[in-house]
Amino acid sequence: MRILVLGGDGYLGWPTALHLSRRGHDVGIVDNCVRRNYDHEMGVDSLVPIETLHKRVRLWQEVSGLTIETYVGDLTDAAFVDEVFERFEPEAVVHFAEQRSAPYSMIDRRHAVYTQVNNVAGTLNLLYAIAEHDPSIHLVKLGTMGEYGTPNIDIEEGFIEITHKGRTDVLPYPKQPGSFYHLSKVHDSHNMAFACRIWGLRATDLNQGVVYGQATDETTLHPGLATRFDYDGVFGTVLNRFCVQAVIGHPLTVYGKGGQTRGMLDIRDTLACVELALLNPAEEGEFRVFNQFTESFSVQQMAEMVADAYPGRTEIAHVEDPRVEKEEHYYRAAHTKLLDLGLVPHLLDGTTLRSILAIADTHRDRVDPEAIRATVEWRRTASRLRTASPGLRA
Amino acid sequence: MRILVLGGDGYLGWPTALHLSRRGHDVGIVDNCVRRNYDHEMGVDSLVPIETLHKRVRLWQEVSGLTIETYVGDLTDAAFVDEVFERFEPEAVVHFAEQRSAPYSMIDRRHAVYTQVNNVAGTLNLLYAIAEHDPSIHLVKLGTMGEYGTPNIDIEEGFIEITHKGRTDVLPYPKQPGSFYHLSKVHDSHNMAFACRIWGLRATDLNQGVVYGQATDETTLHPGLATRFDYDGVFGTVLNRFCVQAVIGHPLTVYGKGGQTRGMLDIRDTLACVELALLNPAEEGEFRVFNQFTESFSVQQMAEMVADAYPGRTEIAHVEDPRVEKEEHYYRAAHTKLLDLGLVPHLLDGTTLRSILAIADTHRDRVDPEAIRATVEWRRTASRLRTASPGLRA
Numbered sequence: 001m002r003i004l005v006l007g008g009d010g011y012l013g014w015p016t017a018l019h020l021s022r023r024g025h026d027v028g029i030v031d032n033c034v035r036r037n038y039d040h041e042m043g044v045d046s047l048v049p050i051e052t053l054h055k056r057v058r059l060w061q062e063v064s065g066l067t068i069e070t071y072v073g074d075l076t077d078a079a080f081v082d083e084v085f086e087r088f089e090p091e092a093v094v095h096f097a098e099q100r101s102a103p104y105s106m107i108d109r110r111h112a113v114y115t116q117v118n119n120v121a122g123t124l125n126l127l128y129a130i131a132e133h134d135p136s137i138h139l140v141k142l143g144t145m146g147e148y149g150t151p152n153i154d155i156e157e158g159f160i161e162i163t164h165k166g167r168t169d170v171l172p173y174p175k176q177p178g179s180f181y182h183l184s185k186v187h188d189s190h191n192m193a194f195a196c197r198i199w200g201l202r203a204t205d206l207n208q209g210v211v212y213g214q215a216t217d218e219t220t221l222h223p224g225l226a227t228r229f230d231y232d233g234v235f236g237t238v239l240n241r242f243c244v245q246a247v248i249g250h251p252l253t254v255y256g257k258g259g260q261t262r263g264m265l266d267i268r269d270t271l272a273c274v275e276l277a278l279l280n281p282a283e284e285g286e287f288r289v290f291n292q293f294t295e296s297f298s299v300q301q302m303a304e305m306v307a308d309a310y311p312g313r314t315e316i317a318h319v320e321d322p323r324v325e326k327e328e329h330y331y332r333a334a335h336t337k338l339l340d341l342g343l344v345p346h347l348l349d350g351t352t353l354r355s356i357l358a359i360a361d362t363h364r365d366r367v368d369p370e371a372i373r374a375t376v377e378w379r380r381t382a383s384r385l386r387t388a389s390p391g392l393r394a
Numbered sequence: 395m396r397i398l399v400l401g402g403d404g405y406l407g408w409p410t411a412l413h414l415s416r417r418g419h420d421v422g423i424v425d426n427c428v429r430r431n432y433d434h435e436m437g438v439d440s441l442v443p444i445e446t447l448h449k450r451v452r453l454w455q456e457v458s459g460l461t462i463e464t465y466v467g468d469l470t471d472a473a474f475v476d477e478v479f480e481r482f483e484p485e486a487v488v489h490f491a492e493q494r495s496a497p498y499s500m501i502d503r504r505h506a507v508y509t510q511v512n513n514v515a516g517t518l519n520l521l522y523a524i525a526e527h528d529p530s531i532h533l534v535k536l537g538t539m540g541e542y543g544t545p546n547i548d549i550e551e552g553f554i555e556i557t558h559k560g561r562t563d564v565l566p567y568p569k570q571p572g573s574f575y576h577l578s579k580v581h582d583s584h585n586m587a588f589a590c591r592i593w594g595l596r597a598t599d600l601n602q603g604v605v606y607g608q609a610t611d612e613t614t615l616h617p618g619l620a621t622r623f624d625y626d627g628v629f630g631t632v633l634n635r636f637c638v639q640a641v642i643g644h645p646l647t648v649y650g651k652g653g654q655t656r657g658m659l660d661i662r663d664t665l666a667c668v669e670l671a672l673l674n675p676a677e678e679g680e681f682r683v684f685n686q687f688t689e690s691f692s693v694q695q696m697a698e699m700v701a702d703a704y705p706g707r708t709e710i711a712h713v714e715d716p717r718v719e720k721e722e723h724y725y726r727a728a729h730t731k732l733l734d735l736g737l738v739p740h741l742l743d744g745t746t747l748r749s750i751l752a753i754a755d756t757h758r759d760r761v762d763p764e765a766i767r768a769t770v771e772w773r774r775t776a777s778r779l780r781t782a783s784p785g786l787r788a
């Protein structure tokens with residue numbers, strides 16, 4: 001299959017591209033490399049060193065004998081998107097190419113508007129490109145479990161049957177996202193559902209949980225094929241961040257009570273889920289939603305698991321929650337559709353945790369402890385970061 | 395009350411500004427006057443001639459002795475929005491300032507992206523401005539009944555109680571909007587709900603039906619105070635368009651079967667509803683939704699009513715529906731909250747219809763019959779308009 005991986009230079013896009021390449025697909029990577037720029041803006045860096053896109057694509061060819069085409073440009077540039085589609089002629093598109101950090105979107109007005117315009121306009125351009133070039137191209141789009149928020153009823157996969165005043169319909173599941181980033185994904189989902197309806201496009205929305213881990217079968221073939229490992233307060237996700245805190249002897253910082261429960265998955269399962277979606281495409285005109293996670297844990301549980309897995313004594317510290325979210329809530333979310341397609345999950349156990357802790361240990365000298373702190377506060381319209389951003393209000 | 399009317403140069407914004415001014419409020423108008431530019435782009439014009447913004451504000455002062463401040467600029471320009479808030483210091487904001495035509499948003503990629511970026515980013519800037527200047531400012535935002543689509547269950551006012559697998563919660567009503575314009579309003583609604591939650595803002599989302607009529611108590615005080623009357627295929631709404639078709643002897647063009655049912659309201663009720671929302675503001679942190687319409691009619695019913703009200707024989711023609719929508723469907727939508735606040739509706743009767751027909755009759759020489767035709771097709775990614783737009787694909 002000819003597959004374009006949009007955002008193929010990022011944390012998940014890169015290993016997904018390698019995985020699909022090794023599985024025999026013709027892969028093209030589209031990326032504007034802006035993720036690397038966010039690091040420069042924030043004054044942080046991936047824990048694990050990463051090569052430039054062009055260097056690692058060349059390295060992949062040396063290691064595997066397989067070629068990945070690269071297109072550097074921006075999805076908000078419609079002419080660029082058209083050109084990529086004309087040159088690559090994809091049969092499927094995997095779309096990771098969005099600003100994906102909730103705290104980044106909450107820094108201030110400028111970052112909120114940037115996040116929504118970038119994500120929404122980029123995805124709109126993509127929908128038009130598919131409709132105009134070939135409506136049969138299957139779009140596999142990364143959404144987030146965070147689109148649902150934490151309702152007091154079970155979360156279903158994208159749709160819910162509602163009986164109301166004696167009548168019944170199956171409707172889009174109501175969304176209560178918790179950041180301007182999460183909102184951008186909700187906007188995308190609505191736009192995609194509509195595009196499928198009017199133009200007969202086929203799309204799969206993968207509402208992904210929080211990913212942990214960094215090593216995959218392909219990235220470990222050579223150190224230069226590594227993907228990023230983020231532990232900072234803006235782009236680092238909870239479990240990876242806890243592992244870095246453990247190895248540098250920093251208390252594991254749990255926001256608030258730690259009762260926030262989230263769907264989680266191993267990075268290797270992200271790759272497997274994306275491939276399963278590609279191999280079992282949506283029907284013509286179908287907009288389908290898969291909840292892409294394998295287990296749910298509370299933040300407190302995750303901190304305890306990491307503390308248990310790391311030798312010696314690791315403290316857990318409860319810090320004020322910078323977000324506006326429920327610190328204790330009901331959480332039960334369906335996630336059977338990918339299992340039905342054949343997903344065999346890597347569950348979170350001591351072995352997995354120790355392997356992530358080992359990666360963190362190897363690179364502990366690169367850790368900047370100052371970068372870990374949560375500096376973006378939801379209740380403020382502008383958070384002061386240690387790196388000055390023009391236009392910030394105190 | 396010091397009230398900013400955003401989009402105060404438009405069809406509804408202008409008469410709302412006059413109405414609030416005459417009711418004793420201090421009114422400021424914010425507008426980028428882009429609505430007038432859409433006319434230039436489409437090669438159409440308001441049926442009723444309208445004066446420039448500055449001229450009609452001066453005229454209002456001569457007629458009423460009341461002053462309306464004007465700020466010409468764009469909500470997507472955050473520095474401009476900040477400056478307006480600093481200079482005017484509003485206590486409430488009425489927000490009409492969005493691209494409001496479904497067909498315009500469906501012309502092609504460029505118009506879709508423009509509509510969503512303009513509406514979403516403008517509203518985001520506004521939310522930030524309110525939060526930063528004074529979170530107690532009440533935001534009254536125009537949404538649309540079209541956000542809901544046509545579900546097979548009753549439509550409620552913004553929220554619905556759902557019992558699912560033995561648990562119950564009140565959640566945002568699921569949305570199935572039918573154009574990139576309607577989608578932009580859904581995006582706005584989600585963003586506003588979130589801003590109320592994290593910053594304690596107070597907001598009222600008026601999910602308005604389709605407005606008919608053009609004359610209000612204030613606009614009729616002088617011909618130069620008239621507001622626009624759109625009858626063209628892109629910006630004209632159904633009932634006003636039928637009235638123009640009737641007076642020029644054109645068949646009333648019903649899209650498809652005409653079973654499409656929509657909530658409708660008189661322009662004078664728009665003004666009354668906005669004022670009721672302003673006088674009864676949302677609580678701190680509250681995001682509330684009012685369904686702003688007074689009666690529901692199918693398109694076929696409306697055509698028959700107009701045909702009956704106009705002397706002589708008026709034909710009804712069924713043309714292919716350019717939209718992707720259900721031509722027959724269940725439709726029952728709650729609209730009690732504004733009635734509870736005291737709204738006394740102007741219902742659609744022969745007198746009202748004849749008054750709209752009389753306006754159309756007066757200006758019949760200005761009608762361009764070519765402008766009436768629906769030229770934007772939902773199933774195409776690019777519709778060919780009679781005025782060439784650069785970047786259009788056939």
